[in-house]
Amino acid sequence: MIKFVTSGESHGKCLITVLEGIPAGLTLSVEHIDQELFRRQQGYGRGGRMSIEKDTAEIVSGVRTGKTTGAPITLIINNKDWVNWKDRKLPPITMPRPGHADLAGVLKYGLKDIRDVLERASARETAARVAAGAVCRKLLKEFGLEIFGYVTEVAGITAVPSKLNQRAAINRSLLMTADKKAENAMIKEIERAKRNGDSVGGVFELKAINVPPGLGSYVSWSSRLDARLACGLMGLQAIKGVEIGLGFEAAKRFGSRVHDEIFYGKKRFYRKTNNCGGIEGGMSNGETLIIRAAMKPIATISSPLKSVDLGTKKAVKAAVERADICAVPAACVTGEAIVAFELANAFTDKFGGDCLMDVSSSYKAYIKRVRNT
Ligand code: EPS
Numbered sequence: 001m002i003k004f005v006t007s008g009e010s011h012g013k014c015l016i017t018v019l020e021g022i023p024a025g026l027t028l029s030v031e032h033i034d035q036e037l038f039r040r041q042q043g044y045g046r047g048g049r050m051s052i053e054k055d056t057a058e059i060v061s062g063v064r065t066g067k068t069t070g071a072p073i074t075l076i077i078n079n080k081d082w083v084n085w086k087d088r089k090l091p092p093i094t095m096p097r098p099g100h101a102d103l104a105g106v107l108k109y110g111l112k113d114i115r116d117v118l119e120r121a122s123a124r125e126t127a128a129r130v131a132a133g134a135v136c137r138k139l140l141k142e143f144g145l146e147i148f149g150y151v152t153e154v155a156g157i158t159a160v161p162s163k164l165n166q167r168a169a170i171n172r173s174l175l176m177t178a179d180k181k182a183e184n185a186m187i188k189e190i191e192r193a194k195r196n197g198d199s200v201g202g203v204f205e206l207k208a209i210n211v212p213p214g215l216g217s218y219v220s221w222s223s224r225l226d227a228r229l230a231c232g233l234m235g236l237q238a239i240k241g242v243e244i245g246l247g248f249e250a251a252k253r254f255g256s257r258v259h260d261e262i263f264y265g266k267k268r269f270y271r272k273t274n275n276c277g278g279i280e281g282g283m284s285n286g287e288t289l290i291i292r293a294a295m296k297p298i299a300t301i302s303s304p305l306k307s308v309d310l311g312t313k314k315a316v317k318a319a320v321e322r323a324d325i326c327a328v329p330a331a332c333v334t335g336e337a338i339v340a341f342e343l344a345n346a347f348t349d350k351f352g353g354d355c356l357m358d359v360s361s362s363y364k365a366y367i368k369r370v371r372n373t
Contacts, residue, residue, distance in 0.1 A: 002136065003343045006128035008077075011085040015128040017075040018133055021348060024063070024070035025356035026139055033057040033075065036134040037127060040333040044174040045190040045200070045326025049124075052081045068135075070354055075131045079124075080175040086177035090115065094290050094310040097318040099299035106310060114310075114319065123237040123327065133337020136344035142356065143347070143363055144210040147339050149332040151177045152292070155189035156183065164205065176204070176329040190326045197303030199325050201238065203297045204332035206339050211278060212367060213286035224282025225346055232338040233293045236331060241294035245277025260287075267371060284346075290341040291339065295331045298323050334345035 001021050001326065008015035037055035040134050055077050062073030092113035094103035105117030137147065150170045152159050159179035164170075169178035184203075198215045216225025230242045250258045260271040277290035300323035307318040324330075351366065353359035 002341065002348055004132045004257070004341070006125055006132070008079075008128060010079070010124035011081055011119060012079060013082050013086075014079055015077045015125065015131075017077075017128040017132045018072050019062070019075070019132045020072040021345075022068050022073055022135055022139060023348065023356050023359050024068055025128065026068040026142065027066055028059070028063050028068055028073075028135060028138055029056055029066060030059055032138055033059075033131050033134040036130050036333065036337065039126060040130045040330050041090055041102045042174075042333075043176065043329030044187055045091075045194075045324060046330070047322050047324040049081065049322060050324075052084075054080065055127050057134075057327055071105070072131065073135060075128070075135075077127050077131060093118070093319045093321075094318045095304075095307050095319040096310065097321075098303075098305045098307060099296065101219050102319075103132055110311070117319065121237070123330070126237065129236075129341075129342050130337040133334075135139035136340040139338070140340060140347065141190060142360075143212075145208060145343060145347070146210060147206060147208045147334070147336045147343070149176070149204050149206040149336045151175050151186075151328050151332055152203045152205050154186035154202035154326060154328050155187045155193065157189055163224075173246065174329075175326075176274060176332050177240075181298040193297075194325050197301060199301050199323070200300035200328075201296050201297040202326070202328035202329060204335055206289075206291045206293070206332070206335050208289035208339055208343060211284045211286070211289055211343065213284055213370060214366075215284040215343065215350055216279070216282050218281040223349075224341070225281045225284055226282055226340045228346065229289075229291055229339060232342045233291070236293070236334055236338060238295045238298065238327075238331065239293050240296045243277075243292040244288050247292060249275075250275065276285050289339070289343075291335075293331070293335055295328055298325065298327060 006017050017043045034056050043051050050304040055165045058076045062071045093115050100323045101117050102114045127254050150164050161175045163179040166178040170176050173183055173301050175186050217223035224304035228243050230364035233239055233242045253363045258275050260275055263270050271287055274287045278287040300321050304318040304320055307316055351362040
């Protein structure tokens with residue numbers, strides 16, 4: 001089983017990830033992780049913080065001579081902005097922002113200053129998750145599994161689905177969407193939100209290819225791959241909905257228009273449709289995984305909403321902090337990392353192994369058996 005914990009605050013010294021359960025023998029370099037950290041920092045509509053930070057990871061344990069040893073891997077990302085914050089005498093924040101962790105956070109932990117909540121609740125933490133996901137991605141790549149995502153909607157502007165798979169165009173796009181016309185309209189909406197002191201959300205889609213059948217299990221609710229993916233993605237800041245395959249649309253149709261018929265050819269079972277998003281009975285079925293997540297607009301808005309002061313209980317306007325106007329592409333990159341983690345976890349559950357060689361022989365034996373079924 002692979003597990004990880006992150007620690008660190010948005011304006012603290014650093015973010016830390018401790019990742020356990022990665023088999024020994026995996027080639028791992030900092031460049032691989034940094035490439036993903038760089039991707040997370042991109043996207044139209046980001047706030048001022050992204051021009052301060054240049055996220056890079058330091059590997060401080062679990063890797064020797066460029067290979068994992070099987071021991072917990074510790075990754076550190078320094079916050080460049082920390083030097084600007086460490087000696088600041090800041091007044092307490094007492095005006096909770098609707099939509100943020102502020103109010104429930106101070107009530108739950110008995111705190112007086114919202115800053116004690118927001119420092120950890122901030123999506124800055126997702127950098128640490130992307131670092132963990134980058135290692136998981138590297139492991140999955142050894143077996144041909146790849147994960148990629150793209151933005152399908154920003155501020156209600158929807159991209160044309162047929163254009164969305166073009167990976168080179170996605171990489172070039174300011175909003176991780178290959179539909180140029182939609183991208184321009186999305187940018188206009190982000191600009192409008194900026195002028196109005198507002199923020200926007202959106203939807204991103206994630207795909208995982210070359211996933212073998214049988215990851216996850218129907219035998220227990222908590223082993224179901226769809227449950228694990230949904231849990232991971234709902235754990236991402238600002239995510240309010242997750243769909244797999246047709247998702248909510250499936251509920252509207254007759255069964256005959258939903259379920260993917262089974263065919264056999266070239267020594268494998270296959271489907272001509274993929275409405276189930278590659279998961280049946282809580283297990284991967286060998287087709288591409290298709291997952292969508294909906295992100296609400298960023299909670300900090302510079303034309304603030306009504307709130308109540310924690311001390312005086314008088315009506316006030318909510319606090320305004322530096323923030324992004326749109327962070328959907330960053331959430332998409334983090335979503336890829338989350339899917340990588342959940343798949344690597346399900347993969348090592350299935351194929352086990354303390355070292356890559358063991359995982360590999362178990363994987364090959366399984367694929368051979370499945371092919372002969
Ligand atoms: C973020 C860093 C943060 C925010 C944002 C995400 O930096 P700062 O607070 O210094 O501007 O830009 O997080 C939020 C606004 C939030 O409320 O979660 C990052 O690195 O992605």
